[in-house]
Amino acid sequence: MSYYTSLSGLKNAQTELNVISNNLANAETAGFKKSNVNFSDIVGGSTYTNAKTQVGLGSVTQQIDQDFSNGNQNATGSALDLMINGNGFFTVNNPATGQMMYTRNGNFHTDGTGNIIDSDNNNVQVMAYDATTGTYAATPSNAVLPTTNAAGAGYSNVQVLADGQVVAGYKDGSTTVIGKIAIANFVSPTGLQQMGSQRWEVTGLSGPATYGVPQADNNGSILSATLETSNVDTATEMVGLITAQRYFQANAKAIDTNTQISDAVINLRS
Known part of the structure; x- marks a missing residue:
């Protein structure tokens, strides 16, 4: 034995x-x-075993x-390198399958049509801004930076603020609010299933994702031009x-x- x-x-x-x-x-x-x-x-x-032997x-x-x-902060200088300084996960969507995935790696960039994507071309999710009502959506959707504004001016730059607000700038000096970065939280994050490439998916152990925005409901703030290092x-x-x-x-x-x-x-x- x-x-x-x-x-x-x-x-x-x-x-x-x-x-x-x-x-x-x-x-x-x-x-x-x-x-x-x-x-x-x-x-x-x-139950019949002598506990002392x-x-x-x-x-x-x-x-x-x-x-x-949290890992440490690593300044990069790129506006779409994002770090969550606190609780929560970025949400990305696989355009081929529609699957939602979650990550702490905020190394994002744009494609030729203005979509904000990760290194594997998954769409970064935001709570879209409605300029008519001045409110943000309750469910996440793809983050897209329009290549031109209503006046026809071309896209120039993007800013991401501490509260997650994504603001597109144009060559005529105008700006457009796209939305706020969607932050996902879970009852039990340790129950998430690892998928590789610093991404996770929901399981029965983790519970479903609850979506919100940075600096609300105990969610962390966003640091732009910064990546989170390994912990x-x-x-x-x-x-x-x-x-x-x-x-x-x-x-x-x-x-x-x-x-x-x-x-x-x-x-x-x-």
Whole structure:
């Protein structure tokens, strides 16, 4: 039984090494959120087992949680590089499937028709502004910067304010408010499913997205010309790497010791 106990330790040490390696590999990835491994012990017994003589059966990986704490600020100088300084996720929409996805990586730009998109051509979502009523929509839609204004002047630049307001500027000096950046929140962000490229999708564990705007309902503000760095602390991860390595070595040594004991018993002579 001791072999299987130590083997479970080896497997868990390998899992922890894999998670730490992934964290370190993404230490320079904008918007990346590190993961942490949680283990639980395995207890072999029943209600009739003497609690004072009960021996465990090892450990098992209980869950791998993501840490959604904020990363640091990295100034870039590009107006459409955005960072949420606080709670929430940017929302992007896959134009081919209509799927909504969520990210902390605000590395956005425009295409030839004025759509604000991410690096994979997904449409960034805003709460559109209605100039007639002076209000913002309650549901997100694609962020589009008109290439010309009502007077026919061509597009010149874009600004994104701290409250998420997206303002398009034109060559005649006029401006047009497009909307406010859509911010998504979840009851349980750790339940989101990772999709790669610093994007997540909704699951039953996360609950549905609740949409709002920056600086409202506990949502963070927007920092323009700034990207959020990974929240991986390299020093902490290196300490964890050494600890996991020692954990692996200790369990391997336990298996080696068990083998030596077994050999000694088998080779006993009367």
